[in-house]
Amino acid sequence: MLRGAEIFLQCLRTEGVELVFGYPGGAIMPLYDALEGSGIRHILTRHEQGAMFAAEGQAPASGKVEVAIATS
DSSP: OOOHHHHHHHHHHHTTOOEEEEEOOGGGHHHHHHHTTSSOEEEEOSSHHHHHHHHHHHHHHHTSOOEEEEOO
16 A cells, blocks of 8 residues: 555656655655655755745756645
8 A cells, every 4th residue: 555655756756756855844754755766856955945946946947847845
């Protein structure tokens, strides 16, 4: 049985996501655990707003869907 984090990462891969920007913390840790071996690369940012700006800047540069993740 797949966990919710694994299903979420499968959906991201289906959309062509290869890279996520994020800031880990308590509520999002199951997703971070599932990132290992998922084929999706993670870029650690200093805070949630930085992840959003990085994803927003990367999207037009790459022409792909970019993702920012953060804790609660």
